[in-house]
Amino acid sequence: MKVIAYGASTSSTSINKALATYAANQIDGAEVKVLDINDFPVPMFSEDKEKEIGQSESAQAFLDEIASADALVISFAEHNGHYPAAYKNLFDWAARINNKVFQEIPAVYLSTSPGPGGAQSSLSAAVTSAPFFAGNVIESLSVPSFYDHFDLATGQMTNPEFAEKITQAVNKLTV
Template identity: 70%
Template structure:
């Protein structure tokens, strides 16, 4: 099984990228490819820009990379209760090429934040909109207080209950 994982964040120290990577690695025998959304250069979306350039190359590559997956793990960062602007912009470009951005693949949606809310608002929005964008959501997990629940030295969740919840979630991708 080939899993593509990414954090919907452009931070070089993204806790969501760390969470998505950890979660995908919990699937035994899976080949995991971790994407960095910084690698998909797209201009700010507008209909005028789309008329000018057509399909943004970065969005085309993002869709091609997702197409290589048997399953997808995404962890959403939350900015003011919603997707970060850079991820939303990439997603908008990709959805103009193929509305089924996630290509009817099984996905696990995650979200985390430094605080106790665990980015639950953006996670709920992502889960609610998933059927419109070709995501077959198998499970979703919010991880609160990331820095209290993740060990950066080992790259793993140190809270046994959360670790079990994530392992159970990603086991549904098989």
């Protein structure tokens, strides 16, 4: 089983990328490929820019990575209650190429933040909009107060309750 995991964040120290990586690696026997959305640079989307350059090669490469997966684990960062602009921009370019961005591939959607909200607004938006983009969300989970529950040095959950919830969620991808 090939799992594509990524954090919807451009931060080089993204806690959402760390969470997605951890979660994907809880799937026994999975081949996990972790994407960095910084590897898919696109200009700011506009119809004028699309007329000028056509389809974005980076957005096509992003779609190709998604298409190569048997499952997806995505953790959504939150900037002021919304997706980070860079992720939304990449997503917009990809959706212009193929509106079925997630291609019905089974997915677990996650979110986290340093605070008690756990990026729930961003996660809720992602789950709500998923069906419009061929998203097949099997499970979703928010982890609040990330640094209280995760050790970045080891890449492991320190809270057994969240560790179990994440393992249960991603194991639904193998059913």
